[in-house]
Amino acid sequence: MYFPNTRMRRLRKNGLIREMVRETRLSPSDFIYPMFVCPGDGIREEISSLPGTYHFSVDQLVAEVKQVQALGILGVILFGLPESKDELGSQGYDDQGIVQRAIRAIKDEVRDILVLTDVCLCEYTSHGHCGVIKDGDVDNDATLELLAEQSLSHARAGADIVAPSDMMDGRVAAIREKLDQNGHQDIPILSYAAKYASAFYGPFREAADSTPQFGDRKSYQMDPANGDEALREVEQDLAEGADMVMVKPALPYLDIIYRVKAEFGVPLAAYNVSGEYAMIQAAAENGWVDGEKVMMEALLSIKRAGADVILTYFAPKAAATLQGL
Numbered sequence: 001m002y003f004p005n006t007r008m009r010r011l012r013k014n015g016l017i018r019e020m021v022r023e024t025r026l027s028p029s030d031f032i033y034p035m036f037v038c039p040g041d042g043i044r045e046e047i048s049s050l051p052g053t054y055h056f057s058v059d060q061l062v063a064e065v066k067q068v069q070a071l072g073i074l075g076v077i078l079f080g081l082p083e084s085k086d087e088l089g090s091q092g093y094d095d096q097g098i099v100q101r102a103i104r105a106i107k108d109e110v111r112d113i114l115v116l117t118d119v120c121l122c123e124y125t126s127h128g129h130c131g132v133i134k135d136g137d138v139d140n141d142a143t144l145e146l147l148a149e150q151s152l153s154h155a156r157a158g159a160d161i162v163a164p165s166d167m168m169d170g171r172v173a174a175i176r177e178k179l180d181q182n183g184h185q186d187i188p189i190l191s192y193a194a195k196y197a198s199a200f201y202g203p204f205r206e207a208a209d210s211t212p213q214f215g216d217r218k219s220y221q222m223d224p225a226n227g228d229e230a231l232r233e234v235e236q237d238l239a240e241g242a243d244m245v246m247v248k249p250a251l252p253y254l255d256i257i258y259r260v261k262a263e264f265g266v267p268l269a270a271y272n273v274s275g276e277y278a279m280i281q282a283a284a285e286n287g288w289v290d291g292e293k294v295m296m297e298a299l300l301s302i303k304r305a306g307a308d309v310i311l312t313y314f315a316p317k318a319a320a321t322l323q324g325l
């Protein structure tokens with residue numbers, strides 16, 4: 001009935017017409033780059049599970065952040081490999097901890113870049129879980145104070161935004177209260193609100209040395225089968241004072257990104273996690289897909305689904321591609 005009056009192909013005829021009607025556009029300012037900082041000096045070591053990403057000592061990290069900033073990327077999110085680990089993850093909330101030192105060094109030397117921090121204890125605990133262990137499981141309420149302390153020490157070091165990724169109940173409220181009590185009422189909280197217990201974190205855990213030494217994270221991270229529950233998580237974090245929320249992972253959870261954006265209309269981040277990155281890199285290295293095109297299509301799909309901000313290990317590469325470099 002519509003055809004032949006309506007011919008959808010008219011607006012696909014050439015590049016200029018397609019450009020005119022394009023609904024979604026990526027920009028370097030959409031990306032946040034996750035970076036791993038380690039002790040030492042002069043270290044820039046490729047991470048085997050995440051080819052193209054590195055462990056940086058603080059000095060090398062600062063140099064790299066300068067490059068990242070020059071590409072038009074708005075921010076980095078830091079993950080730390082501490083000198084030592086213990087039961088309570090005390091290096092995570094130490095003012096002399098690796099992430100705290102990295103924040104100060106970046107803030108001293110690089111202008112116009114946001115420093116976000118991942119607030120979680122798994123990189124700092126000897127058992128690799130995201131909080132305090134009691135009776136073989138992570139104790140929710142005992143963990144809250146430590147996460148609040150960690151957030152405060154990040155803010156004191158100069159972090160622009162703190163991003164709790166631990167999935168304890170009530171952590172946004174605990175962090176908000178602690179920040180406010182200490183004069184940091186203007187530091188936003190980006191909560192990893194809908195974070196799934198995903199096998200796609202595998203390469204990250206190798207990179208961050210944060211694999212749980214027993215069990216798994218299913219008693220605190222979400223069941224991949226659940227969508228409605230993600231909306232409840234987001235609702236709760238917003239009620240506790242989250243300024244922005246995140247869905248993680250991204251590509252296997254585009255429906256969740258879409259639903260969260262449609263339901264709440266708040267600033268939304270999505271984490272294109274390590275396994276998503278590693279799969280594309282591996283297929284590209286084997287010549288099975290065109291790595292650059294698949295990267296751009298994947299990132300575009302995350303934005304089209306509703307994400308305002310994309311955390312991705314592709315950030316520098318995608319930004320360079322967008323700038324025609």
Ligand code: PBG
Nearest residue numbers: 120122165200201204273274275
């Ligand atoms: C810390 C944390 C993890 C990731 C980000 N923050 C690992 C986990 O929850 O096990 C994963 C990021 C990625 O896979 O790229 N809890």
